[in-house]
Amino acid sequence: LNPNYMFNLTDIEELSSITEVESIDQRLINFFNLTELDGYHYLVDGGYLVAGQQRSGIFPIVGVNISDMIQDFEIEGKYFAESGDSVNMIIGDGLCYNFFDYPLSQSLRVEELGLGHTFHISGVVLDSFYSGFAGYVDLEVMQEDLNFNGQNINLLLLKIRPGEFDSVIDNIELIISGNLGDNFTYIDLNQTFDENLLYL
Numbered sequence: 001l002n003p004n005y006m007f008n009l010t011d012i013e014e015l016s017s018i019t020e021v022e023s024i025d026q027r028l029i030n031f032f033n034l035t036e037l038d039g040y041h042y043l044v045d046g047g048y049l050v051a052g053q054q055r056s057g058i059f060p061i062v063g064v065n066i067s068d069m070i071q072d073f074e075i076e077g078k079y080f081a082e083s084g085d086s087v088n089m090i091i092g093d094g095l096c097y098n099f100f101d102y103p104l105s106q107s108l109r110v111e112e113l114g115l116g117h118t119f120h121i122s123g124v125v126l127d128s129f130y131s132g133f134a135g136y137v138d139l140e141v142m143q144e145d146l147n148f149n150g151q152n153i154n155l156l157l158l159k160i161r162p163g164e165f166d167s168v169i170d171n172i173e174l175i176i177s178g179n180l181g182d183n184f185t186y187i188d189l190n191q192t193f194d195e196n197l198l199y200l
Contacts, residue, residue, distance in 0.1 A: 039106035063142030077123030094132025
């Protein structure tokens, strides 16, 4: 993770005082080496099988605070706990169908988190980000595994009150450039969101 593109929410705390900003979703994203781990898949009519082929690949892992997430995913299974869940993670549908045999019965090791952090897959979400080939873990756990001193992040999602984007974007842009510098900017995702809804 390039430190030139890291920041802390306190660096741009003025965003929380903009009344048109309905919610703030802090994230930390990076590509990691992932390894599929075997698991026991129990069959409906009794018995079990060992699922997994030890697949590996490089995919994005996103650290999130589940309680602050702006997205409302369709999920099979369940989300991980709201704070400090170092055991469970959720994955996108692309990763689910192309990387696992029975994902909810298996685990995934993120090689560069800690000494290789193993997470059980607790849920699969319908996800457009990276065509569904992403995993989501607890933000605090990810920061600890990376030995971050502070609450460093490299992505922030803002939910703006409907119809208010044009009236606040100049102020948001000033806060970003004034406090974080030229390495940072914003992207309006409304059109992408609408296109994804039409696709679904």
